[in-house]
Amino acid sequence: MTYRVHLFRLLFSMEDDLFRIKKAERIEQLWKVNVVLIVAAIAIYFWMAFLGLGTERISGIAVTLSDTAYETSKLWFILGRALYAILFAAFILFFPSLLFYLLTGIPYQKLVIMQQVVLVVMLMERLLWIPLVIFVGLNWQVSPLSLGIIASYITEIPWVILFFGAITLFQLWIIWFQVKYISAFSEMKQYVMAINVILLHFLGWCLTALIAMGDSYILGGWFG
Template identity: 40%
Template sequence: MHKEVKLIRGLRQPSYFFYQLKEMEVLRGYRQKILLVFILSALVFGLISSLGIGMDPLSKELTTLSPFTFEMEKFLFLLGRIISGLLYAAIILFVPALIFWTISDEGEYRKLVITQSLVLLILLIERLTYIPLSLFLSLDWFSSPLSLGVIAQYITSKPLFIYLLGCFSLFKIWVFYIQYKGVKRLTQQKNWLIWLVILLTNLLFWSVTAFMAFLDFSKLI
Protein backbone atom coordinates (compact mmCIF):
# COMPACT_ATOMS: atom_id res chain seq x y z
CA MET A 1 0.00 0.00 0.00
CA HIS A 2 1.37 3.39 -1.02
CA LYS A 3 -0.53 6.21 0.67
CA GLU A 4 0.57 9.49 2.15
CA VAL A 5 0.73 9.84 5.92
CA LYS A 6 -1.99 12.26 7.07
CA LEU A 7 -1.47 13.26 10.69
CA ILE A 8 -4.76 15.11 11.13
CA ARG A 9 -6.61 11.92 10.24
CA GLY A 10 -4.62 10.19 12.96
CA LEU A 11 -6.08 12.56 15.56
CA ARG A 12 -9.60 12.32 14.19
CA GLN A 13 -9.75 8.62 13.25
CA PRO A 14 -6.92 6.84 15.06
CA SER A 15 -8.22 3.30 14.50
CA TYR A 16 -8.47 3.74 10.75
CA PHE A 17 -5.21 5.73 10.62
CA PHE A 18 -3.19 3.02 12.37
CA TYR A 19 -4.82 0.29 10.28
CA GLN A 20 -3.61 2.09 7.17
CA LEU A 21 -0.21 2.79 8.72
CA LYS A 22 0.22 -0.89 9.55
CA GLU A 23 -0.48 -1.89 5.95
CA MET A 24 1.71 0.75 4.34
CA GLU A 25 4.76 -0.67 2.58
CA VAL A 26 6.16 2.78 1.75
CA LEU A 27 5.67 5.81 3.99
CA ARG A 28 5.07 8.59 1.52
CA GLY A 29 5.71 12.04 2.96
CA TYR A 30 7.40 10.65 6.08
CA ARG A 31 10.32 13.08 6.12
CA GLN A 32 8.10 16.05 5.29
CA LYS A 33 5.69 15.23 8.14
CA ILE A 34 8.51 14.82 10.65
CA LEU A 35 10.04 18.11 9.51
CA LEU A 36 6.61 19.75 9.82
CA VAL A 37 6.11 18.71 13.44
CA PHE A 38 9.64 19.92 14.25
CA ILE A 39 8.77 23.32 12.78
CA LEU A 40 5.44 23.42 14.62
CA SER A 41 7.17 22.64 17.91
CA ALA A 42 9.69 25.44 17.37
CA LEU A 43 6.88 27.87 16.45
CA VAL A 44 4.78 27.00 19.51
CA PHE A 45 7.74 27.40 21.86
CA GLY A 46 8.71 30.62 20.11
CA LEU A 47 5.17 32.00 20.29
CA ILE A 48 4.88 31.31 24.01
CA SER A 49 8.21 33.02 24.74
CA SER A 50 7.40 35.98 22.45
CA LEU A 51 4.35 36.66 24.62
CA GLY A 52 6.61 36.97 27.64
CA ILE A 53 5.54 33.73 29.27
CA GLY A 54 8.39 32.27 31.30
CA MET A 55 10.44 35.47 31.23
CA ASP A 56 9.97 36.37 34.91
CA PRO A 57 13.66 35.98 35.83
CA LEU A 58 14.65 38.26 32.94
CA SER A 59 11.96 40.83 33.76
CA LYS A 60 13.39 41.21 37.26
CA GLU A 61 16.59 42.53 35.69
CA LEU A 62 14.78 45.21 33.69
CA THR A 63 15.90 48.05 35.94
CA THR A 64 19.55 46.92 36.05
CA LEU A 65 20.11 46.39 32.32
CA SER A 66 20.52 48.89 29.51
CA PRO A 67 17.76 48.86 26.86
CA PHE A 68 20.13 47.30 24.30
CA THR A 69 21.28 44.57 26.71
CA PHE A 70 17.72 43.82 27.77
CA GLU A 71 16.57 43.47 24.14
CA MET A 72 19.56 41.26 23.40
CA GLU A 73 18.73 39.00 26.33
CA LYS A 74 15.11 38.84 25.16
CA PHE A 75 16.32 37.77 21.72
CA LEU A 76 18.62 35.13 23.21
CA PHE A 77 15.76 33.90 25.39
CA LEU A 78 13.53 33.58 22.31
CA LEU A 79 16.27 31.79 20.39
CA GLY A 80 16.83 29.44 23.31
CA ARG A 81 13.15 28.60 23.49
CA ILE A 82 13.03 27.86 19.77
CA ILE A 83 15.99 25.51 20.17
CA SER A 84 14.22 23.98 23.17
CA GLY A 85 11.20 23.38 20.95
CA LEU A 86 13.36 21.46 18.47
CA LEU A 87 14.98 19.39 21.23
CA TYR A 88 11.56 18.75 22.78
CA ALA A 89 10.26 17.46 19.45
CA ALA A 90 13.27 15.18 19.00
CA ILE A 91 12.87 13.67 22.46
CA ILE A 92 9.11 13.15 22.17
CA LEU A 93 9.39 11.65 18.69
CA PHE A 94 12.37 9.34 18.96
CA VAL A 95 12.85 8.23 22.58
CA PRO A 96 9.39 6.73 23.28
CA ALA A 97 9.34 5.24 19.77
CA LEU A 98 12.62 3.49 20.55
CA ILE A 99 11.21 2.16 23.83
CA PHE A 100 8.06 0.87 22.09
CA TRP A 101 10.19 -0.67 19.35
CA THR A 102 12.05 -2.80 21.91
CA ILE A 103 8.85 -4.72 22.77
CA SER A 104 7.86 -5.19 19.15
CA ASP A 105 8.31 -8.37 17.16
CA GLU A 106 7.37 -6.76 13.86
CA GLY A 107 6.77 -3.05 14.38
CA GLU A 108 8.75 -0.70 12.15
CA TYR A 109 10.55 2.05 14.05
CA ARG A 110 9.54 4.78 11.59
CA LYS A 111 5.88 3.92 12.05
CA LEU A 112 6.26 4.20 15.81
CA VAL A 113 7.83 7.63 15.23
CA ILE A 114 4.71 8.55 13.27
CA THR A 115 2.66 7.46 16.29
CA GLN A 116 4.70 9.79 18.45
CA SER A 117 4.23 12.63 15.96
CA LEU A 118 0.52 12.50 16.83
CA VAL A 119 1.48 12.59 20.51
CA LEU A 120 3.67 15.62 19.87
CA LEU A 121 0.78 17.45 18.19
CA ILE A 122 -1.42 16.78 21.24
CA LEU A 123 1.28 18.03 23.62
CA LEU A 124 1.72 21.18 21.52
CA ILE A 125 -2.02 21.82 21.66
CA GLU A 126 -1.78 21.47 25.44
CA ARG A 127 1.04 24.01 25.54
CA LEU A 128 -1.11 26.46 23.58
CA THR A 129 -3.73 26.24 26.32
CA TYR A 130 -1.13 27.61 28.73
CA ILE A 131 -1.20 30.95 26.87
CA PRO A 132 -4.67 32.17 27.98
CA LEU A 133 -4.13 30.64 31.43
CA SER A 134 -0.93 32.63 31.86
CA LEU A 135 -1.97 35.90 30.20
CA PHE A 136 -5.49 36.22 31.58
CA LEU A 137 -5.47 34.19 34.79
CA SER A 138 -1.76 34.38 35.73
CA LEU A 139 -1.63 30.61 36.23
CA ASP A 140 1.45 28.44 35.85
CA TRP A 141 1.32 25.32 33.69
CA PHE A 142 1.01 23.04 36.74
CA SER A 143 -2.04 25.02 37.91
CA SER A 144 -4.03 24.30 34.76
CA PRO A 145 -7.64 23.35 35.59
CA LEU A 146 -7.25 20.57 33.05
CA SER A 147 -4.59 18.86 35.17
CA LEU A 148 -4.30 17.30 38.63
CA GLY A 149 -1.92 20.05 39.71
CA VAL A 150 -4.77 22.06 41.19
CA ILE A 151 -5.88 19.13 43.35
CA ALA A 152 -2.28 18.46 44.36
CA GLN A 153 -1.96 22.00 45.72
CA TYR A 154 -4.86 21.32 48.09
CA ILE A 155 -3.28 18.06 49.25
CA THR A 156 0.31 19.15 49.79
CA SER A 157 2.69 22.07 49.57
CA LYS A 158 5.59 19.98 48.26
CA PRO A 159 6.54 21.47 44.86
CA LEU A 160 7.92 18.24 43.37
CA PHE A 161 4.67 16.39 44.02
CA ILE A 162 2.63 19.30 42.64
CA TYR A 163 4.72 19.44 39.46
CA LEU A 164 4.42 15.69 38.98
CA LEU A 165 0.63 15.66 39.27
CA GLY A 166 0.51 18.84 37.19
CA CYS A 167 1.95 16.83 34.32
CA PHE A 168 -1.12 14.61 34.26
CA SER A 169 -3.99 16.27 32.42
CA LEU A 170 -6.90 15.51 30.12
CA PHE A 171 -4.48 15.83 27.22
CA LYS A 172 -2.37 13.01 28.67
CA ILE A 173 -5.43 10.74 28.57
CA TRP A 174 -5.65 11.55 24.86
CA VAL A 175 -1.94 10.74 24.58
CA PHE A 176 -2.47 7.36 26.29
CA TYR A 177 -5.30 6.55 23.88
CA ILE A 178 -3.26 7.42 20.79
CA GLN A 179 -0.20 5.53 22.03
CA TYR A 180 -2.24 2.45 22.88
CA LYS A 181 -3.98 2.42 19.51
CA GLY A 182 -0.69 2.85 17.65
CA VAL A 183 1.49 0.49 19.67
CA LYS A 184 -1.20 -2.19 19.77
CA ARG A 185 -1.70 -2.13 16.02
CA LEU A 186 1.98 -1.90 15.13
CA THR A 187 3.51 -4.31 17.65
CA GLN A 188 0.69 -6.84 18.16
CA GLN A 189 1.81 -7.27 21.78
CA LYS A 190 -0.37 -8.19 24.75
CA ASN A 191 -2.48 -5.45 26.28
CA TRP A 192 -0.90 -5.64 29.75
CA LEU A 193 2.60 -5.25 28.34
CA ILE A 194 1.60 -2.32 26.13
CA TRP A 195 -0.12 -0.47 28.98
CA LEU A 196 2.80 -1.15 31.32
CA VAL A 197 5.37 0.23 28.88
CA ILE A 198 3.21 3.24 28.01
CA LEU A 199 2.63 4.05 31.69
CA LEU A 200 6.29 3.66 32.68
CA THR A 201 7.48 5.68 29.68
CA ASN A 202 5.15 8.57 30.46
CA LEU A 203 5.95 8.43 34.18
CA LEU A 204 9.63 8.73 33.27
CA PHE A 205 8.99 11.85 31.20
CA TRP A 206 6.72 13.39 33.84
CA SER A 207 9.32 12.74 36.54
CA VAL A 208 12.03 14.45 34.49
CA THR A 209 9.71 17.40 33.80
CA ALA A 210 8.79 17.72 37.48
CA PHE A 211 12.43 17.47 38.58
CA MET A 212 13.53 20.17 36.11
CA ALA A 213 10.71 22.45 37.29
CA PHE A 214 11.70 21.75 40.88
CA LEU A 215 15.33 22.69 40.23
CA ASP A 216 14.25 25.90 38.46
CA PHE A 217 17.38 26.32 36.34
CA SER A 218 16.76 30.06 35.97
CA LYS A 219 17.80 30.47 39.61
CA LEU A 220 20.94 28.41 39.15
CA ILE A 221 22.38 30.40 36.27
Protein backbone atom coordinates (compact mmCIF):
# COMPACT_ATOMS: atom_id res chain seq x y z
CA MET A 1 0.00 0.00 0.00
CA THR A 2 1.28 3.48 -0.94
CA TYR A 3 0.57 6.53 1.19
CA ARG A 4 0.91 10.05 -0.21
CA VAL A 5 1.56 12.67 2.44
CA HIS A 6 -1.40 15.03 3.00
CA LEU A 7 -0.73 16.95 6.18
CA PHE A 8 -3.99 18.86 6.44
CA ARG A 9 -6.01 15.69 5.88
CA LEU A 10 -4.03 14.16 8.73
CA LEU A 11 -4.89 17.17 10.87
CA PHE A 12 -8.62 17.01 10.23
CA SER A 13 -9.26 13.29 9.65
CA MET A 14 -6.59 11.81 11.84
CA GLU A 15 -8.06 8.35 12.47
CA ASP A 16 -8.47 7.52 8.77
CA ASP A 17 -5.01 8.74 7.85
CA LEU A 18 -3.36 6.98 10.78
CA PHE A 19 -4.83 3.71 9.51
CA ARG A 20 -3.46 4.38 6.02
CA ILE A 21 -0.02 5.33 7.32
CA LYS A 22 0.13 2.24 9.52
CA LYS A 23 -0.67 -0.03 6.57
CA ALA A 24 1.56 1.81 4.09
CA GLU A 25 4.58 0.01 2.71
CA ARG A 26 5.68 2.98 0.65
CA ILE A 27 5.58 6.73 1.41
CA GLU A 28 5.36 9.26 -1.42
CA GLN A 29 6.03 13.02 -1.39
CA LEU A 30 7.79 12.86 1.98
CA TRP A 31 10.89 14.82 0.94
CA LYS A 32 8.89 17.16 -1.26
CA VAL A 33 6.78 18.13 1.76
CA ASN A 34 9.94 18.50 3.87
CA VAL A 35 11.38 20.97 1.36
CA VAL A 36 8.11 22.92 1.17
CA LEU A 37 7.95 23.19 4.97
CA ILE A 38 11.57 24.36 5.23
CA VAL A 39 10.92 27.01 2.56
CA ALA A 40 7.77 28.06 4.43
CA ALA A 41 9.79 28.39 7.66
CA ILE A 42 12.36 30.56 5.86
CA ALA A 43 9.59 32.76 4.43
CA ILE A 44 7.92 33.23 7.83
CA TYR A 45 11.13 34.06 9.68
CA PHE A 46 12.24 36.31 6.80
CA TRP A 47 8.91 38.15 7.02
CA MET A 48 9.18 38.48 10.80
CA ALA A 49 12.70 39.90 10.46
CA PHE A 50 11.61 42.23 7.65
CA LEU A 51 8.82 43.58 9.89
CA GLY A 52 11.46 44.25 12.55
CA LEU A 53 10.46 41.59 15.08
CA GLY A 54 13.52 40.96 17.24
CA THR A 55 15.50 43.94 15.95
CA GLU A 56 15.14 46.01 19.11
CA ARG A 57 18.87 45.97 19.84
CA ILE A 58 19.72 47.12 16.32
CA SER A 59 17.07 49.86 16.39
CA GLY A 60 18.30 51.00 19.79
CA ILE A 61 21.71 51.92 18.41
CA ALA A 62 20.53 53.17 15.01
CA VAL A 63 21.49 56.76 15.84
CA THR A 64 25.13 55.69 16.37
CA LEU A 65 25.42 53.98 12.97
CA SER A 66 25.77 55.36 9.49
CA ASP A 67 22.96 54.64 7.05
CA THR A 68 25.11 52.02 5.30
CA ALA A 69 26.11 50.32 8.56
CA TYR A 70 22.51 50.28 9.77
CA GLU A 71 21.19 48.74 6.53
CA THR A 72 24.05 46.20 6.58
CA SER A 73 23.15 45.26 10.16
CA LYS A 74 19.54 44.70 9.17
CA LEU A 75 20.60 42.60 6.19
CA TRP A 76 22.80 40.37 8.36
CA PHE A 77 19.97 40.05 10.86
CA ILE A 78 17.53 38.92 8.14
CA LEU A 79 20.04 36.44 6.70
CA GLY A 80 20.71 35.13 10.21
CA ARG A 81 16.99 34.59 10.76
CA ALA A 82 16.74 32.72 7.45
CA LEU A 83 19.59 30.42 8.52
CA TYR A 84 17.94 29.94 11.91
CA ALA A 85 14.68 28.99 10.13
CA ILE A 86 16.47 26.27 8.16
CA LEU A 87 18.12 24.84 11.29
CA PHE A 88 14.88 25.11 13.27
CA ALA A 89 12.77 23.33 10.64
CA ALA A 90 15.36 20.60 10.06
CA PHE A 91 15.70 20.03 13.80
CA ILE A 92 11.94 19.72 14.33
CA LEU A 93 11.54 17.36 11.38
CA PHE A 94 14.43 14.98 11.92
CA PHE A 95 15.76 15.00 15.50
CA PRO A 96 12.60 14.00 17.42
CA SER A 97 11.85 11.47 14.67
CA LEU A 98 15.23 9.86 15.30
CA LEU A 99 14.70 9.78 19.07
CA PHE A 100 11.25 8.21 18.76
CA TYR A 101 12.58 5.73 16.20
CA LEU A 102 15.27 4.60 18.65
CA LEU A 103 12.70 4.43 21.43
CA THR A 104 9.87 2.65 19.63
CA GLY A 105 11.23 1.11 16.42
CA ILE A 106 8.45 2.76 14.38
CA PRO A 107 9.64 3.29 10.77
CA TYR A 108 11.55 6.57 10.59
CA GLN A 109 9.65 7.94 7.57
CA LYS A 110 6.33 7.52 9.37
CA LEU A 111 7.69 9.46 12.33
CA VAL A 112 8.86 12.24 9.99
CA ILE A 113 5.23 12.55 8.81
CA MET A 114 4.24 13.12 12.44
CA GLN A 115 6.89 15.81 12.79
CA GLN A 116 5.74 17.48 9.60
CA VAL A 117 2.37 18.07 11.25
CA VAL A 118 4.18 19.32 14.36
CA LEU A 119 6.17 21.79 12.26
CA VAL A 120 3.02 23.04 10.52
CA VAL A 121 1.41 23.78 13.90
CA MET A 122 4.56 25.49 15.18
CA LEU A 123 4.73 27.68 12.07
CA MET A 124 1.06 28.60 12.55
CA GLU A 125 1.96 29.62 16.10
CA ARG A 126 4.76 31.84 14.82
CA LEU A 127 2.37 33.50 12.37
CA LEU A 128 0.15 34.30 15.34
CA TRP A 129 3.10 36.01 17.05
CA ILE A 130 3.18 38.68 14.33
CA PRO A 131 -0.15 40.44 15.13
CA LEU A 132 0.47 39.97 18.85
CA VAL A 133 3.73 41.91 18.60
CA ILE A 134 2.63 44.52 16.06
CA PHE A 135 -0.87 45.30 17.34
CA VAL A 136 -0.71 44.34 21.03
CA GLY A 137 3.00 44.74 21.77
CA LEU A 138 3.39 41.28 23.32
CA ASN A 139 6.50 39.24 22.53
CA TRP A 140 6.18 35.46 22.20
CA GLN A 141 7.36 34.78 25.76
CA VAL A 142 4.38 36.69 27.19
CA SER A 143 1.78 35.56 24.67
CA PRO A 144 -1.71 35.15 26.18
CA LEU A 145 -1.60 31.58 24.82
CA SER A 146 1.46 30.72 26.93
CA LEU A 147 2.36 30.40 30.60
CA GLY A 148 4.98 33.12 30.20
CA ILE A 149 2.55 35.91 30.94
CA ILE A 150 1.74 34.25 34.30
CA ALA A 151 5.43 33.67 35.04
CA SER A 152 6.16 37.35 34.37
CA TYR A 153 3.86 38.31 37.26
CA ILE A 154 5.61 35.88 39.60
CA THR A 155 9.27 36.47 38.77
CA GLU A 156 11.57 38.77 36.81
CA ILE A 157 14.14 36.05 36.07
CA PRO A 158 14.46 36.11 32.25
CA TRP A 159 15.19 32.40 31.79
CA VAL A 160 12.16 31.37 33.85
CA ILE A 161 9.87 33.67 31.84
CA LEU A 162 11.31 32.36 28.57
CA PHE A 163 10.92 28.75 29.74
CA PHE A 164 7.26 29.13 30.66
CA GLY A 165 6.72 31.31 27.58
CA ALA A 166 7.66 28.29 25.49
CA ILE A 167 4.79 26.30 27.06
CA THR A 168 1.77 27.24 24.95
CA LEU A 169 -1.61 25.81 23.99
CA PHE A 170 -0.02 24.86 20.66
CA GLN A 171 2.69 22.90 22.49
CA LEU A 172 0.13 21.09 24.63
CA TRP A 173 -1.81 20.12 21.49
CA ILE A 174 1.42 18.85 19.92
CA ILE A 175 2.08 16.66 22.97
CA TRP A 176 -1.43 15.19 22.68
CA PHE A 177 -1.00 14.64 18.94
CA GLN A 178 2.39 12.93 19.28
CA VAL A 179 1.17 10.60 22.02
CA LYS A 180 -1.91 9.65 19.99
CA TYR A 181 0.10 9.21 16.77
CA ILE A 182 2.85 7.08 18.29
CA SER A 183 0.37 5.02 20.29
CA ALA A 184 -1.28 3.97 17.02
CA PHE A 185 1.98 2.30 15.94
CA SER A 186 3.58 1.18 19.20
CA GLU A 187 2.61 -1.40 21.80
CA MET A 188 4.25 0.70 24.51
CA LYS A 189 1.82 1.68 27.25
CA GLN A 190 0.30 5.06 26.55
CA TYR A 191 1.26 6.62 29.88
CA VAL A 192 4.89 5.54 29.38
CA MET A 193 4.85 7.10 25.92
CA ALA A 194 3.27 10.27 27.34
CA ILE A 195 6.05 10.56 29.93
CA ASN A 196 8.70 10.23 27.20
CA VAL A 197 7.01 12.80 24.97
CA ILE A 198 6.59 15.28 27.84
CA LEU A 199 10.23 14.80 28.86
CA LEU A 200 11.36 15.55 25.32
CA HIS A 201 9.28 18.72 25.27
CA PHE A 202 10.60 19.72 28.69
CA LEU A 203 14.14 19.54 27.30
CA GLY A 204 12.94 21.47 24.25
CA TRP A 205 11.51 24.24 26.41
CA CYS A 206 14.80 24.47 28.31
CA LEU A 207 16.70 24.67 25.01
CA THR A 208 14.31 27.31 23.66
CA ALA A 209 14.88 29.51 26.73
CA LEU A 210 18.67 29.11 26.45
CA ILE A 211 18.66 29.91 22.73
CA ALA A 212 16.45 32.97 23.30
CA MET A 213 18.82 34.27 25.98
CA GLY A 214 21.86 33.43 23.89
CA ASP A 215 20.32 35.20 20.91
CA SER A 216 20.00 38.36 22.98
CA TYR A 217 23.65 38.17 24.09
CA ILE A 218 24.83 37.48 20.52
CA LEU A 219 22.93 40.49 19.19
CA GLY A 220 24.38 42.55 22.00
CA GLY A 221 27.88 41.45 21.06
CA TRP A 222 27.39 42.15 17.35
CA PHE A 223 25.53 45.42 17.56
CA GLY A 224 26.00 46.63 21.14
